[in-house]
Amino acid sequence: MLIRIATRRSRLAVIQTDLVIKKLKNFFPHINCEIVPVITTGDRITDKNLYDIGGKALFLKELEEKLLTGEVDLAIHSLKDVPGILPVGLEIAAVLEREDPRDxxxxxxxxxxxxxxxxxxxxxxxxxxxxxxxxxxxxxxxxxxxxxxxxxxxxxxxxxxxxxxxxxxxxxxxxxxxxxxxxxxLTVDTMIPSAGQGTIAIEKRSDDQKMADICKEINHLPSWYLSQAEREFLVYFDASCKTPIAAHAEYIDESIIKARYMYGDFEGNCLEFHTETGDKICGKEIAIKAAEIIEAKKY
Incomplete structure (x- = not known):
């Protein structure tokens, strides 16, 4: 079986894709993987701020187009670059174990x-x-x-x-x-990281059950639960690249997570912070609760 995997051409992106392939082969030795390197709009335009040209999604656009057209089966991203709301027909299927999430x-x-x-x-x-x-x-x-x-x-x-x-x-x-x-x-108390920072994400077509079954085997559940508590905060606000937004979850024991959140305006004149704790399987609910509290503070 051949799995075609899209990735950016940067050295870090290739290293991260190699980590995914290594994990895939550990579980499925018979699988062959073909890397499809892609130069994204975000890679080509380096002389302008991202928030002036379309945001972090510019690092995903061309990879996601290849997914949607069926040219590739999976796309590998740094989760911190992935917007909260994905194009229709695509989803994050798995994450690898999180690396150091700090700035x-x-x-x-x-x-x-x-x-x-x-x-x-x-x-x-x-x-x-x-x-x-x-x-x-x-x-x-x-x-x-x-x-x-x-x-x-x-x-x-x-x-x-x-x-x-x-x-x-x-x-x-x-x-x-x-x-x-x-x-x-920098400690997470000093600078709350971006949602998904330190995590490698694997994206697939929503209707591809074969890739869903494969990705399920390599999904690192402890990191997945943390990512849910972080990314749902992005989903709630559907924030642009001009929006200062941060979300970081960590375990305080085997089943309970502590999540820190920040939301503000572009100038930084109004920054709101909130911390929530809860069961790891309730990450989305934790994030929504925090977002509602922060939104209420804004008005």
Missing amino acids: CLVSYKYKSLNELPNGAIIGTSSVRRKVILQKIRPDLKIIPCRGNIQTRLDKLSSDNAPDAIILACGGLKRLGIFDEKHCFP
């Missing part, structure tokens, strides 16, 4: 946000990271920083380099370039 300060000069001097320059193109940084350190100068991980790291060594940039720990670790001398994870 990370990367700097060759300083070891923490507190060490950054007044007026320090920090690079990020994430609205979520930008408004949280402004809340913590309103003196910082935030500049756009796009491109793949290595491209953004290279900017730290370039002329007029920023003092620091913010990246996801999970990507650095999967690439094998997490350096404890220059990479400093």
Whole structure:
């Protein structure tokens, strides 16, 4: 049996796809997998902020088109790039075990946000990271920083380099370039991660029962429950890339999760936070409850 798998061409995307294939072959040794690399609109346009050109969905568009036309059977994504509401006919079928979901300060000069001097320059193109940084350190100068991980790291060594940039720990670790001398994870209390951060997602056509049965076998349920509690928050607000929104769930024992949420406006003038706890199988209900409470605070 041949499974055709669409993925972006970046080094991280290929590594993540290889992890999915390895997992598939562990369960189904007879399966053959064909990688179909795709250059997405988000990969091609690197000189503009995502929120000005269509958001993170631009990293999925071409992959999802190949799914819908039947050119491929599965598509692999970083779950943090997947909008809450998917195109009709597609669904997330499984996730792999979550990597470190935290954000990370990367700097060759300083070891923490507190060490950054007044007026320090920090690079990020994430609205979520930008408004949280402004809340913590309103003196910082935030500049756009796009491109793949290595491209953004290279900017730290370039002329007029920023003092620091913010990246996801999970990507650095999967690439094998997490350096404890220059990479400093931020606690989830300091900076709530993006929903699904650190998680690899497998997308399929909703009517493909064969792929549903296969994906069910490799789905990492503990991570799946966490992702449900995070992503339903996105679904509720159907937020755009201009909306600062965050959701992070974690286990406090084997069956109970604690979920932190944030929602705000583009300027960061109004940020609302809420934390909920509940049974792991009730992630969607937890997220909806938190969203309703936050929405009530807005008015």
